[in-house]
Amino acid sequence: MDLFDTLPGLNLRVSEISPMLSSMWQASADDKRDVAATGRASQLNLVVHFGGQASAEEGLGIFNTAISFAQSYPCRIIVLCPVVSVKGADSIDAKLFSLCYVGADQRALCACEAVILGYLHQDAVHLEDLISLWLENDLPVYHWFHNVSAEALKRDVLPLLHGCRRVLFDSAVEDPALKTIRWPEPQSIADLTRSHLLPVRQSLGQFLAGYPPWQLIAGLKKVVVAYAPGHLAEAESLIDWQQKTLLHCGAKEEGVAAVVFGYEPLRVGADTSIEVRWVYADDKYLSWSFCEKRTSVHITANLGTGKVDLAQQLQLLSPEQALAEALFFAN
Amino acid sequence: MQSHDTDRHPFLQGLSRHRGVPPTVIVIFGASGDLTARKLVPAIYNLGLDNLLPSDFYLIGFGRKAIQDEAFREMTQTDVQKYSRRPLHPEFWEHLSEKVLYHTGDYDQVEAYKALGERIDVIEKNLGRDIQLLFYISTPPTVFKPILENLGASGLAARHAGTALASKIIIEKPFGRDLDSAKGLNQVLRQQFQESQVFRIDHYLGKETVQDLLVQRFSNSIFEPIWNFRYVDCIQITVAEELGVGTRGGYYDQSGALRDMIQNHTMQLLSLVAMEPPVSLSPEDIRDEKVKLLKAIQPVDLRPEGGDVIRAHYTEGLVSGERVPGYTQEQGIPADSFTETYAAIRLFINNWRWQGVPIYLRSGKRMPRRVSEIAVQFKQPPGALFSDTARFDLAPNTMVMQIQPDEGTTLLINSKIPGLETRTQPVKMHFRYSTTFGSNTPEAYERLILDAMGGDGTLFIRGDETETSWGIFTPILDFWQSGGRRGLETYASGSWGPVAADRLLWERKHEWRRPGP
Numbered sequence A: 001m002d003l004f005d006t007l008p009g010l011n012l013r014v015s016e017i018s019p020m021l022s023s024m025w026q027a028s029a030d031d032k033r034d035v036a037a038t039g040r041a042s043q044l045n046l047v048v049h050f051g052g053q054a055s056a057e058e059g060l061g062i063f064n065t066a067i068s069f070a071q072s073y074p075c076r077i078i079v080l081c082p083v084v085s086v087k088g089a090d091s092i093d094a095k096l097f098s099l100c101y102v103g104a105d106q107r108a109l110c111a112c113e114a115v116i117l118g119y120l121h122q123d124a125v126h127l128e129d130l131i132s133l134w135l136e137n138d139l140p141v142y143h144w145f146h147n148v149s150a151e152a153l154k155r156d157v158l159p160l161l162h163g164c165r166r167v168l169f170d171s172a173v174e175d176p177a178l179k180t181i182r183w184p185e186p187q188s189i190a191d192l193t194r195s196h197l198l199p200v201r202q203s204l205g206q207f208l209a210g211y212p213p214w215q216l217i218a219g220l221k222k223v224v225v226a227y228a229p230g231h232l233a234e235a236e237s238l239i240d241w242q243q244k245t246l247l248h249c250g251a252k253e254e255g256v257a258a259v260v261f262g263y264e265p266l267r268v269g270a271d272t273s274i275e276v277r278w279v280y281a282d283d284k285y286l287s288w289s290f291c292e293k294r295t296s297v298h299i300t301a302n303l304g305t306g307k308v309d310l311a312q313q314l315q316l317l318s319p320e321q322a323l324a325e326a327l328f329f330a331n
Numbered sequence B: 001m002q003s004h005d006t007d008r009h010p011f012l013q014g015l016s017r018h019r020g021v022p023p024t025v026i027v028i029f030g031a032s033g034d035l036t037a038r039k040l041v042p043a044i045y046n047l048g049l050d051n052l053l054p055s056d057f058y059l060i061g062f063g064r065k066a067i068q069d070e071a072f073r074e075m076t077q078t079d080v081q082k083y084s085r086r087p088l089h090p091e092f093w094e095h096l097s098e099k100v101l102y103h104t105g106d107y108d109q110v111e112a113y114k115a116l117g118e119r120i121d122v123i124e125k126n127l128g129r130d131i132q133l134l135f136y137i138s139t140p141p142t143v144f145k146p147i148l149e150n151l152g153a154s155g156l157a158a159r160h161a162g163t164a165l166a167s168k169i170i171i172e173k174p175f176g177r178d179l180d181s182a183k184g185l186n187q188v189l190r191q192q193f194q195e196s197q198v199f200r201i202d203h204y205l206g207k208e209t210v211q212d213l214l215v216q217r218f219s220n221s222i223f224e225p226i227w228n229f230r231y232v233d234c235i236q237i238t239v240a241e242e243l244g245v246g247t248r249g250g251y252y253d254q255s256g257a258l259r260d261m262i263q264n265h266t267m268q269l270l271s272l273v274a275m276e277p278p279v280s281l282s283p284e285d286i287r288d289e290k291v292k293l294l295k296a297i298q299p300v301d302l303r304p305e306g307g308d309v310i311r312a313h314y315t316e317g318l319v320s321g322e323r324v325p326g327y328t329q330e331q332g333i334p335a336d337s338f339t340e341t342y343a344a345i346r347l348f349i350n351n352w353r354w355q356g357v358p359i360y361l362r363s364g365k366r367m368p369r370r371v372s373e374i375a376v377q378f379k380q381p382p383g384a385l386f387s388d389t390a391r392f393d394l395a396p397n398t399m400v401m402q403i404q405p406d407e408g409t410t411l412l413i414n415s416k417i418p419g420l421e422t423r424t425q426p427v428k429m430h431f432r433y434s435t436t437f438g439s440n441t442p443e444a445y446e447r448l449i450l451d452a453m454g455g456d457g458t459l460f461i462r463g464d465e466t467e468t469s470w471g472i473f474t475p476i477l478d479f480w481q482s483g484g485r486r487g488l489e490t491y492a493s494g495s496w497g498p499v500a501a502d503r504l505l506w507e508r509k510h511e512w513r514r515p516g517p
């Protein structure tokens, strides 16, 4: 079973999608009111692109994240799945998913729909026009890639990105070659892994902001992020962030551009997920460690004004929170 | 839209204009055709259901085929069952269909018209009072002329002339195929009818949103002050069809997008959205303003490079996921045809209000979806506060009036995304007719037939409007004709048109809209 088959939804023909979208929330067959329009609050569009390599399990996870996100930020979701053969009567297979969601309080009542398309590689050129049928025009369009090879992205998807507000991917799963792509609007690229780490950056940032920048960089020799299995992309993202931030602290001017930045696996048996260590030429140091299981952070440091030993609670963002963060607040 | 009541019969004063229509016989020429079946008969039936037909009402179909009254009644009953917005109400239909007749005759034989006159005399005699005639010409344009001439020769056109019951005539587009033929048609019409008796129909004008344009513009104080070159960046009018030429290829190939759509529908929309406020809501005052607007349109620049017009026809592609053939592979289309199925035009209006504001019009077949809309895009405010585009996603305020399929208006404004930080994105404020007022609103043809019966020409096109509009487009058509295939672009079926059309907008940093749901 390929990914298209795994995703939930009602199989229908492409031409049936629009009529179905406008009639699906009617109370009865005689109810001619356009209920979808009354209740429709969609104020943005989310287009999810799966690559040929995306597994059914990953795909389902991402789909569920998108649906959870839509419960807080009503949006039109379109999911694009490459398939090796189409099964329906058209050149493109289609499904429509809809969900009515009732939250804990009366106000949290919402409905969301997702249009899912299964297309052959050679029909990718038609997708831009086809999805314009369901995108809420004038409103921001966000694209989310999952496991799309750099080659497929360049070939099929770049034309779709013109004018879009944000392009999302997760460096934890993507083809490293994505980094070499010349994006039409580079400022619109956002990495989900980075957004997911927002609480980590906040914890470290708040602590370090208690020291003057010059004090942080004076004598700094090495910055290391150690990571548990499965957290490499997060380590890379954290290194990248620290490198950029330290430059802002004046590392270049102070002649300490020679600080070594690196990451390494955590020792076997460690119960932490990520650790950040700063090594100085003198007796200053920073050790920040996060245990995902216990949702706790432990900071020990001496950054020139005496020893500190701190414990904090910290929870990484859920996938849908990370999605919202990446879409709206990433830059 | 007429408002003065004092010239009416005392028993009609206080009643809506639409509820005092005089006794009428509607004669449809070409009554065995497609338009009669899909639009006219259902419209008349629904007017009847709403008690809007006069108590003495007759429908007479006219055509060459020998059809008996009873057979025509059956045909019209099927039309109602198939195409009416409301189901057939058997008792009401029985009552109405008694007054449905058919008259067989050749369009170019005056005897047929005289015989028709005799049947009408009988109806009048039985009624014991005068009755007005409303002719509806629903034939291909090739027979407009003989019909008009024979209405004159038979005396039908002149019945009750000079009274409120004077004969009236509705004609369907095309009102000519260029300036000369439009003038010719007007001349034939004027030989038999006064302009006040002529109702040139453009069904777009019967749509609620189109009528609402005047209300929105002139009854709200917030729009009119900004409806000008100081605040408006551009106006885009789109009339897109999903269908290709289908079985009407032969007809379409003689016509093309400019004649079939732009010259009439889009220009009607443009004149209503851009005209000056009329001094009253009377038909003549409104139509005077429309003509003034059309007269202010600058001649278009025809140069293939950097000019104001683009034409194209569709090639094979995917529409709603289905593979469809290209234009020249359609039935009845010659392989070397250069008829455009898409046209895009940039216009400028040379008056105080619209100086320098580009107006973009486009219409095409085999586009991704059927949609007609007017979008008025406003200029961006000075960017001092929100100029950081990485943090602030701002769109130009745009007011979109959607004419079909879902009639309504949307206003695009910028708003803060909920959260601690100030981030922005555009959001829409929607008003939809179907959700606010229910979806079972009358069809355009209902309103238009009723207005014509009542003699109100507000929502019809006046003769000088057609000529002024053809005056704008005839040079383009001549230029295309002389150029053959030169400059003819192509676009894949299911796309929003040729890439070349983007150039018209890029030059001023605009982009075509993608009309969504």
Ligand SMILES: NC(=O)c1ccc[n+]([C@@H]2O[C@H](COP(=O)([O-])OP(=O)(O)OC[C@H]3O[C@@H](n4cnc5c(N)ncnc54)[C@H](OP(=O)(O)O)[C@@H]3O)[C@@H](O)[C@H]2O)c1
Binding pocket: B029, B030, B031, B032, B033, B034, B035, B036, B062, B063, B064, B065, B107, B137, B138, B139, B140, B141, B142, B143, B172, B173, B174
């Ligand atoms: N169909 C639409 O949706 C539509 C929309 C907008 C405007 N219009 C306009 O409305 C008018 C009628 O449209 P329609 O689609 O109903 O046309 P149609 O079906 O092609 O023709 C209507 C009738 O006219 C008669 N006729 C056809 N060809 C003729 C010819 N060459 N010479 C003499 N009579 C002929 C036929 O009746 P008999 O053989 O019984 O005489 C036919 O049933 C046209 O002017 C068209 O441009 C149509």
